[in-house]
Amino acid sequence: MSSEGPGKRELLAQFARVAKALSHPNRLELLEFLAQGERTVEALARAAGLSVANASQHLQQLKQAGLVTSRKTGQHVRYRLADDDVVALMAALREVARRHLAEVDRIVQAYLAARDTLEPVPATDLLERIRRGEVTVLDVRPPEEYAAGHLPGAVNIPLEELERRLGELPKDREVVAYCRGPYCVLAWEAAARLREKGIPARRLEGGLPEWRLAGLPVEAEREAVETEGPARG
Amino acid sequence: MSSEGPGKRELLAQFARVAKALSHPNRLELLEFLAQGERTVEALARAAGLSVANASQHLQQLKQAGLVTSRKTGQHVRYRLADDDVVALMAALREVARRHLAEVDRIVQAYLAARDTLEPVPATDLLERIRRGEVTVLDVRPPEEYAAGHLPGAVNIPLEELERRLGELPKDREVVAYCRGPYCVLAWEAAARLREKGIPARRLEGGLPEWRLAGLPVEAEREAVETEGPARG
DNA sequence: CTTGCATTCAATCGAACAATTGAATATTAG
DNA sequence: CTAATATTCAATTGTTCGATTGAATGCAAG
Incomplete structure (x- = not known):
């Protein structure tokens, strides 16, 4: 045996x-x-x-x-x-850690939930609301990452430009922000800052990789993208 | 950034x-x-x-x-x-290794496929055939593991007793063998030996943990099981 | 309360790992 | 061909890991 x-x-x-x-x-x-x-x-x-x-x-x-x-x-x-199965593996790893390591919860409470305590929006719910045009989707990642693939109709405003470019967001619709993954602080921070300005905002549950893994539609700017700098100033 | x-x-x-x-x-x-x-x-x-x-x-x-x-x-x-999310994590780990490490395929070919080259039976297919009574399900794990939980109606014959207890298997129905997981050699070996005896046999895709993870029905003998030895004998 | 057994702890040694540094390789620009 | 840049390689150092050994703990039977 x-x-x-x-x-x-x-x-x-x-x-x-x-x-x-x-x-x-x-x-x-x-x-x-x-x-x-x-x-x-x-x-x-x-x-x-x-x-x-x-x-x-x-x-x-x-x-x-x-x-x-x-x-x-x-x-x-x-x-x-x-x-994409690597994304699935990382998701399984995070899930086990989240559910069985108290430290994870403590860290989330200390650093992320301190910014945004609202529940995230599930991906399938968001897709439905996107199709109805009920929501503004906000991608707070750097432009290179946005260009390589983003949610349908998403507006790209990197977190550090958010204050300056608030005017680009319709005021009457809820904003759903997302970034790199479920624990990426950019989206938590963006949702918090928007709500401080009186704009209703929440996070997407998960980031772009998880969205793509779920088989949901992704828009891309162009095939290959330079990551070094802007294409001629 | x-x-x-x-x-x-x-x-x-x-x-x-x-x-x-x-x-x-x-x-x-x-x-x-x-x-x-x-x-x-x-x-x-x-x-x-x-x-x-x-x-x-x-x-x-x-x-x-x-x-x-x-x-x-x-x-x-x-x-x-x-x-069970630990089972899911291990499944994701095996899947990434299987798909991206050539070594895994080589080892499977060398040690497992040498015994049984037939494709395994998907779990949902098997459940359907179990319900129709079309198949004999064979659990080749040790009795303690069988007692802790097994497929509905499964017969428990540990691999080392298989030759001796062939009579317990109906001859007219296909046998589907399973054990601990997708790379557990017991089921591969059992299917091979049965076919050598003229009994049509294949493996289940995955083992009992994966079956349970998929939410499929599991029978258990009793609540807690001693693993040290047979209960008086 | 002593004895036996299952498990854990503590100390040790050799191996593997992570980060740094500087050199080597390969590709493009001139 | 030469220079510049991006990446990898190689050697070093301190740290962590894995297995072994023997002792310590804790429970239970007598």
């Missing part, structure tokens, strides 16, 4: 290999950025606050675990998620 | 903590056994081929990551999965 063949240990080692790739906070953060779209090593290092060499090594570990792929374009190497 | 609050790193650290618990083959094997039902430390150590002290330490790591819980009964400590 204890010796069930040599293949068993080898298989478990492969599964463990994938889990090990997910077992470092920096790699999870890189994956969260990659879930928004393809990125160069330098852009990822900047976004995660890592040295380029360090980011490169983490990305290679993710690659060897099958979680991301890379392709060379000119002098850049662009990484992307291998598949 | 790079400083999104101190809560972010803390949350990622919690998610990484869960992934780290999954990042060792021994712990994954312990979880697979625990997915069959509650077990004592000694039984788990024996099943996984570990020393008791080593198993105990791995179990404590799983517990701290929120994946399992434990309770004391007499002089034994019994561990169990914290929730």
Whole structure:
């Protein structure tokens, strides 16, 4: 009963290999950025606050675990998620942590719920309201991420420009804000700031990757997007 | 853009903590056994081929990551999965590994497909055929695991007794065998041996934990089951 | 209250990991 | 061809992890 063949240990080692790739906070953060779209090593290092060499090594570990792929374009190497099933795996990981680690709840209460205590809007509810034109969808991510894919009809106003560009939001409709994922602070913060200005606003439950994973429609600006800077000033 | 609050790193650290618990083959094997039902430390150590002290330490790591819980009964400590969402997480992990690591396919071909090359029966298909009485469901796990929960109407014949007890299987109906999970060799081996005897047989897609996770009906012998030995004999 | 048993704890050692640094490779621009 | 840039490689250091060993704890039977 204890010796069930040599293949068993080898298989478990492969599964463990994938889990090990997910077992470092920096790699999870890189994956969260990659879930928004393809990125160069330098852009990822900047976004995660890592040295380029360090980011490169983490990305290679993710690659060897099958979680991301890379392709060379000119002098850049662009990484992307291998598949949407990686998004599903991260969602399952977050769900287990949320339900069984009290620390997660404590951190959410301390840092996120301090901004926005309202319940998020479920994705399917939002889609219905989008189709009826009842709601303004607000994407508070940086323009590069918006361009790579966003909710149908979503307005893109990065969080830091929100105060300045309030005029672009219709005042009579509720705003639903979203960003990179269920624990991405941008949407929580945006909803709070809008409500402080008297604009009814809530968060979407989950971010763009989870929306796409659910098979809901996504709009994209163009096929490939430069992440380095604006295309000629 | 790079400083999104101190809560972010803390949350990622919690998610990484869960992934780290999954990042060792021994712990994954312990979880697979625990997915069959509650077990004592000694039984788990024996099943996984570990020393008791080593198993105990791995179990404590799983517990701290929120994946399992434990309770004391007499002089034994019994561990169990914290929730079915842990089964879902392990399924997502296996799925990513299967789809993106060529090694997994190689190992399956080398050790499992060498026994049984037929496609497995999807769970929902099987349930339909069970209701019509068209099929014999064969549980090849040890009796303790069968007693803790099994498919409706399943016959329990552990793999090592299969040859001896072939007579218990109706000859006119197809047999569908299952065990602990999609890569548990017992079911592959059972299906192969039955077909060698001229009995049409296939595997279930996935094992009992996956069946239960899908919300399909499960029969149980009694509430709590001793895992040490047969109840007087 | 002593004995036996299941589990955990504590200390140890070797291996693997994470981050840093500086060098090496490869591609584009000139 | 040379220079500049992006990425990876290689070597180093401190830290964490995994397994082993033997002791300690806690429960239960006698």
